[in-house]
Amino acid sequence: MAHTQSHKALIWKVFGLLSVITFAEVLLGIYKPSALHLSKFLGTSPLNWIFLILTLVKAYYIAWFFMHLNEEKKWFRRAIVWTLVMFILYLSFYLLVEGGYAGGTFNGVFKSLTTFS
């Protein structure tokens, strides 16, 4: 159990990377370049896709190097990651598709009939 070598250099490198990504996200969030913000790509704006991908990159670095998934056995790691990825993709796919459908129906047909806020 007692590792001898320290991972300090790696830890600070990962910290630097996470900070840079967060900084980029914040800059994009403040300035919202209209070419990315107001156009549409695969159901949402390219800016939202950028945010989502940067978030997943951050999640990967936290899980792999801070939670030390990189040091676990390959199939232990897969049992964790594949389970989460599968269920969350499945859940969010249906929720977002249904939400989009409900929104379309709501705005098109029921809008004038309802007192919903």
Added chain:
Amino acid sequence: MPNQTNGTTWKGGGDRPFNASYGKMMMWFFLISDALTFAGFLGAYGLMRFKFLDSWPIADEVFTHVPFTHTSMPMIYVAFMTFVLIFSSVTMVLAVDAGHQMKKNKVALYMLLTIIGGIIFLGSQAWEWKHFINGSYGAVQLNSGEIAQFVDKEGHQVTLESFATKTHSERTQHTRSNGVWFKKEASIPAVTLTQVLDGFKNNPNISLRTQQIDRATKTKIILSRSEALNLLATSKQVVRGANLKVNEYGKTLFGDFFFFITGFHGFHVFSGILINIIIFFNVLVGTYEKRGHYEMVEKSGLYWHFVDLVWVFVFTFFYLV
């Protein structure tokens, strides 16, 4: 045969399957279920967000406060909070690293820094909640339940007080001291609905906007004067700040999800701080030194990093997209 193993990965009933100790494995199992819980919450938020895509509040107009300033600066404060949490994750992983080398004092120091980081984050969240609950501009709720906000010529939001007519009101706050002791009422808003409507009629510079978003520019649609007056004829009440029933930012659901999800995350941070404090004292009294390894620090570290991981997603879905 299917039950044959190579004798290294799974030793069929050994006490360290996958070379992970029982405690660490169970922590991972807990984190998986907790991650799915948060996925459910954020998924529900996404469902409602997509359903009300054309009328959801714009985060940049809601979270604009920064301590010691009065200008509107979106993103800055929450970026600070995110940074604090990431940094506390770094000190946590440094504590784990020091534990691997059996350096008791360093583990204690890094644990302490992690705890301080967590407390700063929690305090920042409380500050953010306070401003969210108190509100900044105020709005009017219509009979339809929709929220209408007031803007100036440039389209910037203005406070109700800045244009409402100042008339004397006979109505005074009813408190326990001037009636029966068990009866009191919620505080009366600083401006009444009549004052706001009156002020709007006398102020041609003030315009009204509803929750509806213009898809082309992703901004709230500002109404013409006649439309605004027609709509205001159906107003129900003055709204100031946010609670679970109504909020000045728009959709009630937005406020509810904000309170629930950031609250649930904040509760995780709170319990993480408690766990870290317990481990910190155990480190100080030498429990793990005697045990010969610092695996408990690793386990509480896993939980703490998970809290950071969840915040990364909350940050994206509440403040960025």
